[in-house]
Amino acid sequence: MSLFDPSTLQRFERFRQNRIGWWSLLTLVTISALALLGPLLVGNRPLVLKVNGAYRFPVFAGFISGRELGLEIESEPNYRLLAEELKRNGRGWLVMPPVPFAPAEVCEVMPEVSRDAEGRWHDPRGTIAEGRIFTLNADGSRRQTWTIIAGRPHGDARLFAEGIGIARAKIADGKVVQRAPATDRTDWEPQGSLRTQVPSPCPPGLDGHWLGTDESGHDMVARLFGGFRLLLLSALIYLPCAYGIGLVLGAAMGYFGGWFDMVSQRAMEIWSNIPFLYAIIFLASLLEPTLAVLVLILVAFSWIGLAQQLRASAYQVSARDYVTASRALGASHARIIWSHILPNCTTVILTTLPFSLHGLVFSLSALDYLGFGLPPTEPSWGELLHQAKENWAAWWILGPTLFCLVGTMVMINSIGEALQDAFDVRRT
């Protein structure tokens, strides 16, 4: 059974005729390819940065200290703020990825504020009822803050240097009534590039967050993208492992039969009767739940189903005459399994593949949803669902997550159905 023999081509043609399945496959492949681009599409480091005449590529170079870029900070600058500053002072420019937030980055949503004709301060949502407006340093720390009540400065105002307050004033009805130190001559009239902070989760459309932010201030687009990347990565670990084990054991059991088959069957019965979700939660609490660990635990429980299916098909093949014939010709067990049993299992592998993926996405999301999955810093759709449950007013968390999860599931299942149609023996 070579890759391009007529029957394979015929099946491929039939797969393509299922339009939903075919387009699902193309879409999933495209999204996966985009996901591989990673920080080039979604990230908080610029693709290209030109400061003082020198070009840099932080997305590849990684950490660049603020001092290297001529700023007065040691830490990494907040490039989104740096972009505005560079635009103002003309020292250079930078190009951010299309989504300028990293999946694991906790963003403070700080939309710019403006003043209307009556002197009231507004953010994009309306007059600020109670909050603060402030100016920022390049690293994102506050430079000067004012308390705003009912749109007007009222109460505390502070000036900071390196995070420490160096001057403060009390304002009542727009006038400075008290200042400390008393001799301070700072201008306490709000000016410069002023912003305010919106608490998380923040609704869509503010400060470049197209879909808003989640509970802890992660950008939703970046989070969903990161979640898909994690799913992709886990599939890349999961599928080879689960199919490798299932294939080898299943083929061996079906081919050798006898006591080996008996003992393995009993062991598998015991193992598969241990409630999957209980056991995985147990093991995840024992081991540090990194993605690899979690996926390997999933493998440990899901190879059984595959092995059972492959065992059945290996069992059928091993009873065929051509297997007996090649054994009579002196072919070794390994050779028979490799050249007769395994090729005949490809149908089973291909048709079960989408359903394994369905199971993987379901399990990972369910675990994260229950809070037994990845640590909360990792982006995951299950964790977003959990937030949506706790935070029911934040529709912008539930909606996009639901769309992504169900969309992915529908596409995977459509591919599965198309594959099953294409490989349906009754139609060949």
Place this chain on the structure above:
Amino acid sequence: MRDYVLRRLLLVPLTFVGITFVAFCFTRFVPGGPIEQALAERQQADRKRSTAARPSGPASPEELDNLKRRYGFDRSLLEAYAVWLGALPGPADWITVRIDKAGKAEAEVADDLIPGKSFKLNISQTGDVFTLTTADGKPRAHWFAAAAPLPDDPEKATRVLVSRRAYAGLLQAELGDSTTSDKPVWDEIKSRLPISAWFGGWSLLLAYAISIPLGVAKALKRDGWFDRTSTQLLFILYSVPGFVLGVVGLNFLCHQLHWFPSMGFNWEHAFISTVLPLSCEMVGAFTALTLFTRNGLLDNLTTDYVRTAKAKGLSNRRIVFVHVLRNSLIPIAATFGGNLGFFLTGSFLIEFTFNIPGLGLLGYDSLVHRDYPVFLGLLTLSSLAMLIGNIVSDLCVAAVDPRIRFDKSA
């Protein structure tokens, strides 16, 4: 058939011991077990108390030993498992005392014959032998005394463990006490069982009552608009995990529209608090069952016996509902036994989402709080249900399909 069922039944205890033993091993080796939990609780209690109160500190060797004994960690893995199973007698009731200089000690223990009463036991030491007597000087059945030395014991006096040995395990239908609530595990399970059975029963009934007729209807009007649209709809439903649907429903129908209560379950408003969780619970199984019925029916409609029946002049109705339906129910019967487990153990994710106090949520809580007796009790129940369910499946298949003889194939 009888032989086959007997053989399968004989394998059940073997597999059951395998399952529970593997799970028991988990409980022994997973960190953060009941002892660590108890110690952490102690520390927290100490921190909360004012500094003037009793000085805190790490647990003394004596307290640590008591904790170990309480949770059965003083025994080896195999021994502890045998005690849990009820194959070995374990200390059902115990107390530790110190022998005074005269080689004597007293212990006040709960009476095992008269509930709610206690009685005194006198312990006397001669050499390495301890003798136990009641107040009237006679020995008491089932009560034993043994030296229980501690490592680095600050006190000189010999520590003696006075215990009543009894079989109290699974074989005696005892599952021990919950380590979080101190209630018997059986009581915990019994108090949750009605809710899980309520949901399980309804979802079982509705799933079969809706999806089989629906599948038949779809197969009879094959490729019509109803068949095609409902297949697409079912397909999308299948792609939505039940708990996701739960979150969506909770969000819109409970919180926004206030059609349903948002949390928990209430027998007084059983109907209204059942609708939403039940629909979420059924989504997946429902789709699979409907498509199973439909495809099975379609496969069978093209077979020779249908042609024969038609040639014989049987009515279409009779062919479909008597001959074809029975044959296409075989694969469905093969999965019927699996429902038994579901029926008993409830749906973990749905109960978590809707905060329904069923067995699934009990299992979740027992895992979070490392309540091993409850966890093992639930595991016992669910694995028994699964093992028996497998046999029930086989019986169902045999009942629907007289051609199947397990005696020959097995």
